[in-house]
Amino acid sequence: MTGFNISLVEEGLTAYGVERQGAPPWSETRRFWVDAVLQGMARLEDSGPDPMQMERFDRNLEQARGSSAVQPASNQLRRDTIHAIGNYLSVLESVGGDRRRQIAVVRDLLEDMSTHLPWAAGSNELHDILDQTERMLPRMTAAIAPIRFTRVLLGWETGPCESCYASGAVTTPEQVMDSKLYRAISRRYPEVTDWPAVCVVYHGGGRDTPIGVGNAAEFDLEIMNRAGDHLLDLPGIRWMSGPYEFYCEPAPEQTMEGAEPSDPHMVM
Template identity: 45%
Template sequence: MDRFDIRRVAMGLTAYAIERQNGFERHQPEDSPPWQEQRRFWTDAILQGMARLDGLTPDPKLMEQYNLELEQAKGCYFFTPTTRQTQKDTIQELRRFVAALEAADDDRRRQINVVRELLEDMSLHPHWWNGKDNSLGRARDEADLALQRMTAQMPIRFTRILLGGDAGPHWASGFVSGAVTDAELVKQTPVYQDAVREYPEVTDWPALCTVYVGHGLSSALRTVDASSFDLEIMNRAGDSFLKEQSVRCVGGPHQMVVPAGPAQSQDSPAPLQMGLNM
């Protein structure tokens, strides 16, 4: 594989960060770092990752130049936006980076997730970077699919919970960690707790719980319970994750009715790590 054009990527991501710094900013979620800090982290991680895949030592001067240019651009009333070609070249290198990370021997999902978060940030750019002709949408989809494929290859165990029947009423569904096969365990999940808050009028909750494993295994032996990061990827994909070739059903569906009860406070951690798809 040809080496990455790291300097060109650094220039493109620096120009992008300047545009976001001097333009409209995204809503800032509570208890999260400022977007400017996150973009710097993403850029540094990507440039270092590319260098290491190329067998090189990361060049600290690239981030020094990044810091200098963003500082000089503060408060400027005019700056030159990136060209379409620069955008295309930058995004193309990010796509190549994702493909190389997926092809690597070890688990590089967190590095791919960094690229995905940056691409998601770009897709919300109000003017230039979210155009239709620079392959941004395709790059983001490729990162998502790579994360799904790699997660399905992990030797993990998880459960899909469906509250309500497939024919309706369908209230909520989501993937949770480990094997959840009885009503008491269902009650501990955020899938159930969030649904109770959303639909307080429901008194009895029909539930279907199906246990799955990854890595193409035929049983839950030699598996570990899915981590919060695994669940983040799975729940973002939704039920399409179950179509991955390496995912196997090993139990269920277990059908039950869960009587409504008070939802646990989200301030205290639940015993299981879970996610929710409404």
Template identity: 50%
Template sequence: MDRFDISRVAMGLTTYAIERQNGFERHQPEDSPPWQEQRRFWTDATLQGMARLDGLTPDPKLMEQYDLELEQARGCYFTVPATQQMQKDTIRELRRFIAVLEAAGDDRRRQINVVRELLEDMSLHPHWWNGKDNGLERARDEADLALQRMTAQMPIRFTRVLLGGDAGPHWASGFVSGAVTDAESVKQAPVYQDAVRKYPEVTDWPALCTVYVGHGLSSALGTVDASSFDLEIMNRAGDSFLKEQGVRCVGGPHQMVVPAGPAQSQDSPAPLQMGLNM
């Protein structure tokens, strides 16, 4: 395997971070780290991951240079943005990184998810998106598909909950952890809670629950209930996740009518995990 062009990636991601620092910023959700801090984390994790896949010791000078250039650019009225070629080169290496991580054969989904979040951030910046042919859209799609394929190969158990029935008029669906096969379990599901909040006028929710496992297993024996990270990937994919190789139905569909109850308060989003082990 050809080695990653780590110095070029570092240059591209540093230039990108400067553009975002000196331009318009994304909306900042409550209780989450500043976007600038997250971009530094994504960049550091990516550069370290590439180095380790190449059998190298990560070079701390790359992030020292990153910090120095961002500090020097802070408050400047004019900075040189990334050329389209720099964008293409950076994104090409990120795509290679995703492919190599998936081919490594173990669970490197969190590393791929870091790259996905970085690509998602880029897609919200007009200079790197805005219809440009730099490979960004393809790279983001490849990250999503890699995460879906890898999740389908995990020995996990989960349930697809469909609310609304044939008559509607409102419908909702989503994946939840474990085996959800009765009305009380449905009431605890985030998809139900969201539906109750969104459609308070509905008094009864017809529900259809189907239990699945991953890893191509024929039963739930030997599985663990899907984690919040698994569910994040599955719910982002929607029902198309059920078409992934390795997903098997092991129970249901279970039909029931769930009386609407008061929605529970949603938990605050978990803080960014800054100690990712590459």
């Protein structure tokens, strides 16, 4: 038993949902976060989720929509709720297994709270716990995720230069030019006709050999690109091959028509 006060967390997150009604990213997304956190706590307590939990949540939000005034959560309830979420996060890290998606939900919920002054203000631990999630996710990705990925660097030291992580082994100009990063940076700088690229392939999961390693998934890349170059210093990351150095020079008939909008976080 982990000793979570789930009823208190339900009360706090319901109050938060009521306060944020009508604010992006809208109630459906917040409802998902609340449901995931409460269910996660219940499962760690070795008890099934309360089937009436989200019905109560929905009913409270519906009643608040018909009210002329919404009573905000008390300072004590906010502090207790955030503290309980921090405890939940610590348990997720300690129980073992790949808990990254549950931790990512906590991160998304706390990021949302950090944009709402009543919950973000004061000494309620929110920002410290949010920072904790940002450290945990890349650390766990490096240590437990058996994935293959490439750090792609485009540009010059004295000019436009960007980097990101790509899924699998990216070792040729053609592969780089097929990436969103390349399309985005070449669209922003159409005057540049060729781009120097440096690619280094790594694998994670703490394995000394790449046997059993698969290509990084979109979820892995999202975590790694948020972490940046700091990821490569974490225990569990192993060099695989490279560097591969070359110029990306599109054929004259190629244009940037239909290039995707800038998104340096997602590649390949």
